[in-house]
Every structure is written in structure tokens, then in C-alpha cells.
Amino acid sequence: MKRKKRESKKERRSLQNRIRWVAGLVVFCLIAVVVRAWFVQVVRHDYYLARQQRQRRANVLMTCERGKILAADGGQLAITVKGKALFAEPRKIDDGKRLAKILAPILGQKVATLEHRLSGKRGFVWLKRSLSQEQIEALKPWCRKEAGLAFSEENRRIYPNRELAGQILGFTNIDCVGQEGLERYYDKYLKGRQIYLEREYDARRQVVDNSEYPELDYYKGKTVYLTIDRHLQAWAETALAEAVIGSRGRSGVALVMNAADGALLAMAQYPRFNPNSKRKNNPALWRNRSVVDLLEPGSTFKVFTLVAALESGVFKIDDRIDCEKGKYRVGRRTIHDTHEHGILRLDEIIKYSSNIGCSKIVERLGAERFYTTLKKFGFGSRCGIDYPNEPSGRLRSWRKWRPVDLCNVAFGQGVSMTSVQLTAAYAALANGGYRVTPHLVSKIVNSAGWTVYEYNRQGLPVRACSREVARQVDAALAKVVEADGTAPRARIPGFRVAGKTGTAQKFDFKKKSYSHSKYWASFVGYVDPPAGQSRKVVYVMVDEPKKSIYGGMVAAPAFRDINRRLISYLNYVPSSDVAGLDMPLPAGVNSGCDSVAKTAPEKVKAAPANTAADDRPGQLALVVPDFTGQTIREALARIGSYRNHVKISGSGRIIAQKPAPGSQLKPGIDFVFTLSNEI
């Protein structure tokens, strides 16, 4: 019994000892874990944290979206879409030859080329950029990072309007960096910033998106708003194409510029160019000829001779000059006119485009005075358009002019400028004498909607000529489109048109003389808008027309076509001011009553001779017609320029009107029409 008890006590003690040993071992292990944890978490915290971050996190370089280019009407001219590119890691590829055979038909490349790219131990090689959707779908089964073939995301620039304004916009390279045109000029605003995005990966290299995501919009490129209107641009391009093709010309340029501030509403060029497929086009087409190419203006420049004459005070618009019946000798050269003219007034020299008349003006005026006026319009220097590679115009110093050079410059030879520079000079005439800076961008807005740039005229407006001279020149330009002027084809019924033709000989650099077969045919002018709107200068130039060489025949019809659309688009109202040109004169109005005729509505009757208005010399009293029973369309057509003061109520035909029929018509009077469907 005692022995049993002793054995049991011994066993218990042994068990207790074993438990103690195990407990001690567990405690030791726990202490070891705690010590190790303390060592890892506290002592070498930074080292292990960095190692963890290296393994789990990676920084990916990302180029943010390039900014949009929008037209004045809000249309998208250049946008960026996400695309995909295919790259390979040749050192990871086992069978490059087999892969090359599979990829070649999908990518449209030669097997040998792909084999060469996929061979070797290189770490990275591009196989194809800008993949199409079909190519992406076809390549998906083969693309695995582990297999050494994968997609990379990239931005792709798209020009949705294709050829429209192609030369203005220019294009970017495959990495979305501006190369030509506005894409290049405004690249610093348009380009998206490159940022590093931190990504967290798991053991299988899957992305675990726990990292903070930056606000990518902040890094996007800015939106550039153009002054170009898509519709006007399209019409200008269509009219220009018709003019160039119709005259069998080589190329052409058409511009529409707001005379008030120099904003270009359209800048067309023919042949056109599609920036989406720039490599398929001849690089010569990339050039924006309106801005980059210098040309001799020819007769369109005569206007500035007239301005110089009037500004100097040496001449008055009524002065007459003998145009020598078409032949005039200056030194050893003879200057010719297209038609033989006798004595002409200064405005008639412009109307008939007399070279001899202009030569005689500058001979009397003197080279220095003429040169000073030309410099005031900015000739011989850059106009400052926001477009790359604008050249300075060529205008030699007056001290270097020989007598014959002086005469040449007077009718637009021996002086050169870009189409934009010439149009800007005409804009100065059209706005009353102030110089303008042509520009294509109205504002630039960042992704938060803040305007970071807005076009503003720099400094105080600079006068090129006085308002009075601009008015007299405007009157002279209006005569050019008269039936016996050089451009009756530029006339538009119901609207006052002013402009000037130009037919300039091109210089033949091989023969070192002016060509007798190559010409620039041009027309530049404007249509008078309704009150409150500024004039829009339209310039059309056709290079080397074959059918006819004259600006009045080749360019003037395109000018008219562009303006017809512009008139409709900008809601110009036909005016009876130009009744003498195309509209019937109001009854009872004779040519001696200019001031009244200018504002008289169509077909209104003269008031009885005993009215008070009749007593005033040079005035003609007019009466309000009876509009009852007419449609509003008919009534508005009869009211003419009075239509700014019309109030309409109801619909249908006119049943009542104010003022009453037969009452005296006064400027500024309000018309009130009540319409009804009952009659």
C-alpha cells in the first residue's frame, strides 16, 4: 500500500515537472516571439517598412489627358481618347518565331520585322502604337505580362471634324506632343502633366486599390477656345474649293476676320488636310499658307496708296489725275493699265484699279510719307498672330526705293506680306482706322473652369489712319462692286458691299522676272452689318488660276458666297441703303435726296406736298403704308430698315397696325402689328 502511494506520488511529481518544462518552453517561445516582434517592429522598423513598400507598392508613370480644342460655337475640334499600344519583353518570350507568325497578320506587319523585334534579350520593345478596337480584341488571348506580351494604355489625339480647319489645328505626335499649328503653339497649355501613381499589389501582383487616388482632373491639359466658328469655316472651305476647282487654280486661301478685334472666324485653305491621317498627306499641305506664305498683294494694296494720299493732306478725294490712256513711262520702264483711262478722281482710281493713277499719287506724295503710312498699318513686320512661324512682311526702306520701285509698291508689287497681315490691314480700314491683332484663340480654361488666359488687346488702340480717311476709303471701296467697277460679281442684293480686287503677277525665281502666266487672284472686302455688329472682313485668294486670272472673276464670287452664308448666319438684315444697287428705289424718292433715301422703306408713298417735312430742303416726307391683310413676312420686307422697331402680337395675318396707314413716317418710330388667323 505504502509502495503504491509512493509510486503515485512519484508519477505526479514527474507529470508536474513535465508540465513545468512545457510551460517554461511555451513561455520561452512567447518571450522569443515578443523579443523578435520588438526587434522587427521597433528596432528595425524603418528597414522592414521600406522593404514591405518595395514589395507591395510601385509607382506607375501616367501622362494625363491633353486638353481639348473647341470652336467658338462649342464644337469639338481636337479631343483626346484613351487608346492601347502593344509592347513585348523579348527576354520573357520563349518562342519568338511562332509569336511573330501569329501577330503579323493582326498588326499588319512583316513576320521578319516582328521576329527581329521579338528576338534577343531586350527588356522592352514597342510592337504597335494606337491599336484599333479590332486589333485589341484579336490580341487579347495572347497578351499576358508573364508571357512577355502586354498592352499599355496611351492617349490618342482625334480630330472629329477631319479636314475642317486641319491646317489651323496642326497635329501632335504619337506621344501627344504638339508638332504643328495651334497644337504646337499652345502645347504648354494643352499638354497633360506626367504624374506618378502609387499602386499596391498583392503576392500575385494583382492591384489592391487601397492607395490614395489623386484628383486626376487637376493634372489634365487646359481647354483652348478658338475664335473659329465651325459653320463659317465649313462654308469658307466649300466656297474656296469651288473657286479653286472652278478656276483650275493650284491652291487658295480664304479668311474671315472680325474687324473690331482681329478675331479670325474662319481660315480656310485648299487643298485641305486631315490631321487624323497626317502621314498619308503631302507634308507641304501641313503648312498654314494664310500665316506662313508671303505673297505680293497686287491691286488690293492700292487702297493704302489712297490712304497715304488722303492722310498726308496733299490730296483730296475729289482730286483728279490723268491716267495717260493706259501707258506711263517711269525711268526706263513703262507702267500699263488693263484699260485705257483718261482723267480719274482718286476714288475712281480705286474703282478701276489704275496702276498709273497710283504711281502718279505716290510720285507727288513722296516716298517717305508713303512709307510712313504703310508702316502705320504694320506692313513689313509681323502682325503678332498666335500661330507658329509667322514671317515678317517685306517692305524695304524708302531710302532704297528707286522711282520705279516707288511706283511698283504703290500698286502692290515689290512688297510682300501674308494673307493674314493684309486682312488685318483691311480690318483697320473697316473699323474706322484702328490696328488690330489677328488671333485664333479667345480664351484658355483649366479643368476647374477657371480662365487662365483671355485675349485682350495689348495697350491702347493704335491708330493707322483717321476715321475720316477710313470713311472716304470705305466709300471708294464700295464703288469697286458697282456695275462698271472691277468686281460687280461681289455684289449681294440688299447689302452694301465694299472691297478691292487684286491680280498680282508671281515672281519667277528661275527667270528672275515677273511671270506672265502665273498670278494670284484675290478679293478682300466686307459687307455692312446691321447696327450694333462689327464688320467682318473676308479675304479670298486663288493661286495660279488658269481659267481667268482676275480677282474680280475668280475670287469675288467666292467672297460673295461666303458673305451670303455669313449674312444669314449672323442675322444681317437687308437694308434699303443699297437700293441703288439692287433694290427698287422707294416711290417718290429721287437721287438728290440721299439722306432720306438711306433710311426710306421700300415702296412707301411720298407725303402730300403741303406737309411740314416738305418745307425742309433736301428732305422728303414719307407715309406709313396699309399692311392690313398681309403676312408678317410681307410687312417686314416692306418696312426694310425700320424693322428694328417692330412689335408683333398674335399669329396669322395683320388685322391692325400702329401707326395708322397714311400717317407720317419718322425715323425711330415703333410699329405695332396685331395678327389674327381669322382673315
Place this chain on the structure above:
Amino acid sequence: MATGGRRQEVSQWGFLNSCLLLVLVLMIFYCSWVNNKIVTRGYRLNELRQEEKHLVEEQGKLQAELATLKRPQNLARLARQLGLKEPRPGYKIVLP
């Protein structure tokens, strides 16, 4: 008596230790569960971001297509096909 008191004391210590161990185990489980949730949510978030990106890309492509279809020349061509004509002078009335 003394032996009984000591046994009670030992059992109290055992109970306390067991509770602490349980709490520890529960905390470990909780931390693992939270970590697992974070990772799962991360995957889901990544999926959603990919989907959003895909939709934005799709929207961009559709906008490009719309802009191409709305270009003035295309609209003019379609209008001609539908028999529309440009208004002749005087057909358009501008109301004051």
C-alpha cells in the same frame, strides 16, 4: 482547509488565463478579418475603378463619334439627302 483554498486560487488563475487567451485569440481573428476585408474591398475598389475608366473611355469614344457625325459638312450632306434646301434670300425673317 488550506489545500482547498489553494486549489480555488489556482482555478481562478486558470480561468483568468483562459479568458485572456480567448480575448487574444479573438483579437487575432478580428484583426485578420479586418485585414482580409480591407484587401477584398481593395480588389473591389480596383474593379470599380477599372469599370469607371472603361466607361469614361467609352464615353470619350462616343463623344468623338458624335462630334464626327455633327461636323457641318456631314450635316449639310444629310440635309441634302433628306431633300432640305438652303433658304433663299428673303426666306429667313429676323424678328426684332
